[in-house]
Amino acid sequence: MNEQKTLSEAFNRTAYRLSGQGLRNVEVLKSVLEQVEGSLESDIYGKGQVIEEFQSEMAAYLGKESAVFFPSGTMAQQIALRIWCDEGNLKQVAYHPLSHLEIHEEDGLKELHGIKPVLLADKDRLITLEDVRNLREDIACLLLELPQREIGGQLPEYSELEAISAYCREKGIKLHLDGARLFEILPYYQKSAAEVCALFDSVYVSFYKTIGGIAGAILAGDADFTEKSKVWKRRHGGDLISLYPYILSSAHYFKERIGKMEQYYRDAVRLAECFNACTRVNTRPAVPVSNMFHVHFDAPKAKVEPVLIELCEASGIGITGNVREFDGDTSYFELSVGDMYSQVPEEKREAMFRMLDARLREM
Amino acid sequence: MNEQKTLSEAFNRTAYRLSGQGLRNVEVLKSVLEQVEGSLESDIYGKGQVIEEFQSEMAAYLGKESAVFFPSGTMAQQIALRIWCDEGNLKQVAYHPLSHLEIHEEDGLKELHGIKPVLLADKDRLITLEDVRNLREDIACLLLELPQREIGGQLPEYSELEAISAYCREKGIKLHLDGARLFEILPYYQKSAAEVCALFDSVYVSFYKTIGGIAGAILAGDADFTEKSKVWKRRHGGDLISLYPYILSSAHYFKERIGKMEQYYRDAVRLAECFNACTRVNTRPAVPVSNMFHVHFDAPKAKVEPVLIELCEASGIGITGNVREFDGDTSYFELSVGDMYSQVPEEKREAMFRMLDARLREM
Structure with missing residues (x-):
C-alpha cells in the first residue's frame, strides 16, 4: 500500500508520461468552462438545450434513434439490462466473467435488479460465437464489451462479431454493447461507430476514458428503449437537476479527441513493440488493437515498483502509477495512450527503455 | 403548457425576482471555479482531499460521526431506507403521502429495493406523534421531512419532534431526516443543525435548494451506516470517478449562504404578509417557518397566469415562473426566498403588490 502510493507519487511528479491525457485536476473542467458563456442555461432534470443537443449529436454519431446522458456507465448498463430483461x-443475462458489472459494481445488477448473470467464456479469453451457441440457459440479453478491458483490451475479429449479432437476432436475444472504449477500437476495425452499433440493440459509451472528460456516459438505442431508460435513471437517483458540468466537458473533449483515435492506436502499437523488446516483459495483446494494452512483467510487483520509481526520477518519464499483482510471481499494469505520449521526446523515451531493459535484466 | 412557458419566459426576463438565488446558468459554476486552483486534484471514486474534507466538514456541522457526498438526494435517501430495512x-418504512420518495422518484424505492412504504397522515397535514403511535404495521424506519415541502413547508413544534424521536427509539424504529431544506428551518427552531440531527439516526441534506449549488447531497450518520451507504452508492451508479464539480460548488455556496438563513426566513415572513394582504390570496403556512411558503389564489391558473405575466412586464419583478392547478378552481405557486429578494427596491415591490391586489380584485 505504502509502496504503491510512492509509485503513484513518483508518477505524478514526472514531466512526461507514456499514458493518458494528463492529470485529473480541476483545470480539466476550468479550461472547458472558459469557452462557455456564463449565460448558457443549465439542463433541468434531463431537459434543456445543453443536454438535448448533446444527446442528439451522440445518437446520430452512434447511428441510433435516441440517446440519453447518464452520470455513469454503471447506472446506464444496469438499466439497459433491466429493460431487456x-x-x-x-x-x-450473459456477459464475460471480468465484465465491469461482475467485478466493479458491488453486484448492483443482482442486488438492485434481481438479475442473474451467466458468465460466458474463461476469464482469460474473449467470448466466442461457440460460447453463445453452447449456452445452456435462456437469457434475455448478451452484453459484449469491446474491447475486453480486463484482458488487455482484446477484440474479436469483426466477422465473429457479426456472426454473434446475427445469431442473437435469430434467437431473440438482445445484444448490448459495453462500449466504454468504443471510440478507441474504430481505427482497428476500420468501421464507423454507427456500423459497429448497428450490430447491437443498445449501446453505452463513456466520456472519461480516452476522451478525457470529467465523468458521464451515453446510453443509446431506439426511442422506446431510451424513454424507459429515463424512468429508470430517475429511480436510480441519476436524473440530476443539472448534469451540465459532465455534458459540457464530454462534448468539448469528444470534439477535441475523437479525431485522434487513429493516432493513439498507432502510437500504442509502436509503444507495445518497445515494451516487448525488454527482458521479462510482454504485452497483452502482443499487438494492440486499440490505444490500450497490458504490460506484464515476469517479476513480482515488489521488485517491479522500485524499478519504475527509479525510472520516473532518472528519466523524467512516468510509465505507470499503479502496478498490480498477477498470477504467481508476476505483475502487470494497464496503459492507455493519449495526448501525453506524443509529448515525450524520442531520445528520452529510447534511453528510458534501455534503462528499463537493463534493470529487468539484472533481476 | 404554452401559457406556462410564457410565464416562465416572462419571469426569466425580469430584472428583479422575489424568489431564489438567480438563474441556474453556467455562471453559477464558473464563478466557483474561478476561485479554485486548476492544480487541485479530482476526487477519485469517493477518495481524495476534495471530497473527504467536505464530508468531514458536513459531518461535524450535522453532529454525525460520518458523512458521504452523493450526486442526488433520491439516491441517498433510498439507500438510507434500504440500510435500515x-x-x-x-x-x-413509513413516510408522508407527499414525500419526495412517493411522488417524484418513479417508485424507485419499490422497484429497486422492494421496500413497501406505509403512508402516514393525510396529504394536507403533518405527521403527528399520534399517527406514529397508531401505526398498525411494523416498520424498520420512519422518514420525516422537515419542513414538509409539498404542503408549503410546514413544521411540527419542536417538542412534538422530540416526542416522535423518543417514541421511535423506544420502539426500535430508525428515524431518518429528509433534510432537503434543513438549513432553512434552523432560525425558526432556534436550534443548531447538530441539535436537530441528534434526534435522527440518519440525515440527508441538499445543496441546490437555498444553498444554490449545482447538484449534490450529503448523507450522514454513524460510521457503520455511511460505510454501507458507500457500497450502495456504487451499486446505484453514483460512485462517480469525479464528483468535484458538485462538491466544490456545494462547499462554496454553503459557506456563502449558510449564515443568511435567518435573513431569508425573516424576509419570507414579511413577504407572506404582503401576499396575505391581497384579495383572493393566502399563504400556506399563514406565517412561514422557513424561507419557503406556498401562495394560493382563489382563482384558476388560467386567470392567474396572465396577471403574473402582466406584472412581470409592468413592474420588472418576477413573482414566479410556474403556477400550478390546485383543488377545484384554485391555483398556487411555491416561493423560496434567497438573495434575489433583497435586491428588489422597496417602492417597486410595494407598487407591484398594489397592482396585484387590483388585478385580483377585478376578477
Whole structure:
C-alpha cells in the first residue's frame, strides 16, 4: 500500500508520461468552462438545450434513434439490462466473467435488479460465437464489451462479431454493447461507430476514458428503449437537476479527441513493440488493437515498483502509477495512450527503455 | 403548457425576482471555479482531499460521526431506507403521502429495493406523534421531512419532534431526516443543525435548494451506516470517478449562504404578509417557518397566469415562473426566498403588490 502510493507519487511528479491525457485536476473542467458563456442555461432534470443537443449529436454519431446522458456507465448498463430483461420477461443475462458489472459494481445488477448473470467464456479469453451457441440457459440479453478491458483490451475479429449479432437476432436475444472504449477500437476495425452499433440493440459509451472528460456516459438505442431508460435513471437517483458540468466537458473533449483515435492506436502499437523488446516483459495483446494494452512483467510487483520509481526520477518519464499483482510471481499494469505520449521526446523515451531493459535484466 | 412557458419566459426576463438565488446558468459554476486552483486534484471514486474534507466538514456541522457526498438526494435517501430495512430485517418504512420518495422518484424505492412504504397522515397535514403511535404495521424506519415541502413547508413544534424521536427509539424504529431544506428551518427552531440531527439516526441534506449549488447531497450518520451507504452508492451508479464539480460548488455556496438563513426566513415572513394582504390570496403556512411558503389564489391558473405575466412586464419583478392547478378552481405557486429578494427596491415591490391586489380584485 505504502509502496504503491510512492509509485503513484513518483508518477505524478514526472514531466512526461507514456499514458493518458494528463492529470485529473480541476483545470480539466476550468479550461472547458472558459469557452462557455456564463449565460448558457443549465439542463433541468434531463431537459434543456445543453443536454438535448448533446444527446442528439451522440445518437446520430452512434447511428441510433435516441440517446440519453447518464452520470455513469454503471447506472446506464444496469438499466439497459433491466429493460431487456423486463421486455423478455426473463431475469437472466450473459456477459464475460471480468465484465465491469461482475467485478466493479458491488453486484448492483443482482442486488438492485434481481438479475442473474451467466458468465460466458474463461476469464482469460474473449467470448466466442461457440460460447453463445453452447449456452445452456435462456437469457434475455448478451452484453459484449469491446474491447475486453480486463484482458488487455482484446477484440474479436469483426466477422465473429457479426456472426454473434446475427445469431442473437435469430434467437431473440438482445445484444448490448459495453462500449466504454468504443471510440478507441474504430481505427482497428476500420468501421464507423454507427456500423459497429448497428450490430447491437443498445449501446453505452463513456466520456472519461480516452476522451478525457470529467465523468458521464451515453446510453443509446431506439426511442422506446431510451424513454424507459429515463424512468429508470430517475429511480436510480441519476436524473440530476443539472448534469451540465459532465455534458459540457464530454462534448468539448469528444470534439477535441475523437479525431485522434487513429493516432493513439498507432502510437500504442509502436509503444507495445518497445515494451516487448525488454527482458521479462510482454504485452497483452502482443499487438494492440486499440490505444490500450497490458504490460506484464515476469517479476513480482515488489521488485517491479522500485524499478519504475527509479525510472520516473532518472528519466523524467512516468510509465505507470499503479502496478498490480498477477498470477504467481508476476505483475502487470494497464496503459492507455493519449495526448501525453506524443509529448515525450524520442531520445528520452529510447534511453528510458534501455534503462528499463537493463534493470529487468539484472533481476 | 404554452401559457406556462410564457410565464416562465416572462419571469426569466425580469430584472428583479422575489424568489431564489438567480438563474441556474453556467455562471453559477464558473464563478466557483474561478476561485479554485486548476492544480487541485479530482476526487477519485469517493477518495481524495476534495471530497473527504467536505464530508468531514458536513459531518461535524450535522453532529454525525460520518458523512458521504452523493450526486442526488433520491439516491441517498433510498439507500438510507434500504440500510435500515436490511438492519431491521423488515422491508417496510413509513413516510408522508407527499414525500419526495412517493411522488417524484418513479417508485424507485419499490422497484429497486422492494421496500413497501406505509403512508402516514393525510396529504394536507403533518405527521403527528399520534399517527406514529397508531401505526398498525411494523416498520424498520420512519422518514420525516422537515419542513414538509409539498404542503408549503410546514413544521411540527419542536417538542412534538422530540416526542416522535423518543417514541421511535423506544420502539426500535430508525428515524431518518429528509433534510432537503434543513438549513432553512434552523432560525425558526432556534436550534443548531447538530441539535436537530441528534434526534435522527440518519440525515440527508441538499445543496441546490437555498444553498444554490449545482447538484449534490450529503448523507450522514454513524460510521457503520455511511460505510454501507458507500457500497450502495456504487451499486446505484453514483460512485462517480469525479464528483468535484458538485462538491466544490456545494462547499462554496454553503459557506456563502449558510449564515443568511435567518435573513431569508425573516424576509419570507414579511413577504407572506404582503401576499396575505391581497384579495383572493393566502399563504400556506399563514406565517412561514422557513424561507419557503406556498401562495394560493382563489382563482384558476388560467386567470392567474396572465396577471403574473402582466406584472412581470409592468413592474420588472418576477413573482414566479410556474403556477400550478390546485383543488377545484384554485391555483398556487411555491416561493423560496434567497438573495434575489433583497435586491428588489422597496417602492417597486410595494407598487407591484398594489397592482396585484387590483388585478385580483377585478376578477
